[in-house]
Amino acid sequence: MRLGLNRRFDLGLTLRSGQFFRFAPDGDGFLISDGDRVFRCRQAGRDLEIDGTDEAHARRLFGLDGSHVAALRAFAADAVLAPLLADYGGLRLMRQDPWQCLVSFVCSAMSNMKRIQANVEGIAAAFGRGGAFPRPRPLPAGALRPIRLGWREKYVGQLFATVDPAWLEGLAGREFEDVRAQLMELPGVGVKVAECVMAFSLGFGEACPVDVWIRRIGRRHFFGGRRATDRRIAERLRQRFGPRTALAQQILFAAARDGRL
DNA sequence: GCCCAGGAGATTT
DNA sequence: AAATCTCATGGG
Known part of the structure; x- marks a missing residue:
C-alpha cells in the first residue's frame, strides 16, 4: 500500500531517534515490529510504502497527522x-x-x-x-x-x-x-x-x-x-x-x- | 584500568 | 528533600 505524505516526514530519522527500538534495515526500507504488528515500510520521497499493516496504524505509529x-x-x-x-x-x-x-x-x-x-x-x-x-x-x-x-x-x-x-x-x-x-x-x-x-x-x-x-x-x-x-x-x-x-x-x-x- | 550509557530504588544526610 | 550508593553489562 502506498501512502501519500504531504507533510514533512523522515522515516529513518524518526526510527533512529531513540523513541522506538524494534526496527531493522530491510532492503531499502525497514522491517518494523509494533506490538503484535510486523510490517515492512519504505519511504520514497513523499510516498510511504507499507506492507503488512493498515494505513490507520502506520499514520498513528509514525505521528502522521x-x-x-x-x-x-x-x-x-x-x-x-x-x-x-x-x-x-x-x-x-x-x-x-x-x-x-x-x-x-x-x-x-x-x-x-x-x-x-x-x-x-x-x-x-x-x-x-x-x-x-x-x-x-x-x-x-x-x-x-x-x-x-x-x-x-x-x-x-x-x-x-x-x-x-x-x-x-x-x-x-x-x-x-x-x-x-x-x-x-x-x-x-x-x-x-x-x-x-x-x-x-x-x-x-x-x-x-x-x-x-x-x-x-x-x-x-x-x-x-x-x-x-x-x-x-x-x-x-x-x-x-x-x-x-x-x-x-x-x-x-x-x-x-x-x-x- | 578508566569513564559513560535515554535510571531506579534504598539509604543516608 | 537532596545527596549518595549500588545494581550488571557492553562499548569506547
Whole structure:
C-alpha cells in the first residue's frame, strides 16, 4: 500500500531517534515490529510504502497527522529549536504499542541505544511469535537470564508477571499527574521512564523525559549553564513548548547526541 | 584500568 | 528533600 505524505516526514530519522527500538534495515526500507504488528515500510520521497499493516496504524505509529505542521511553525520562533529544523524537522513523535514501549524503556535504564535494541529484540525473539512482541505472562524462572538485562532483569520479569496491557492502554487521555503516578508504581519505572511511556505510546504531548542529554543541554540552553534539577528542567520545557514538549524534547535529544547542541 | 550509557530504588544526610 | 550508593553489562 502506498501512502501519500504531504507533510514533512523522515522515516529513518524518526526510527533512529531513540523513541522506538524494534526496527531493522530491510532492503531499502525497514522491517518494523509494533506490538503484535510486523510490517515492512519504505519511504520514497513523499510516498510511504507499507506492507503488512493498515494505513490507520502506520499514520498513528509514525505521528502522521496535521499537528506536526503547527508544531514546526511554533518551533521556528524558538531560538534553540529553529536552527535544528532544517535537519530534524522530519522527526515525528511516534505513538507505539504501550506494553512494548514500557518494557523497552525499563530496559533503557543506564544503558545505550544499541544495547537496548539488542535486549528488546532478544526478549521478542525468545518469547514472541513471528517477530511480534510477547504479551505479558509469567515467565519460567531464569528464562530472561540469556537476554543479559543486568539488574533490569528482575523488573522485566515482574512486569511480564503483573501488567495488564488493557489497563496500560486505558491510561491514555487521563490526567497527566495521575497517569505518571500510576506508572511509577510499576517496578523499574521512575519519573523518566514513566514520561517516556507517556510521550512515546500514550499520547501525552506535555511529557518531558529528562535523561543525561536533556539534562546537559537543558542546563546549557535554558539555565545559563547553572545546575538545575530534572524537575525544573522539565517544567521549563513544558512552559516553553506546552503540548509539543515531547516532540521538542525528542528533537533536542537527537540533536544533542549528534553533537549539535 | 578508566569513564559513560535515554535510571531506579534504598539509604543516608 | 537532596545527596549518595549500588545494581550488571557492553562499548569506547
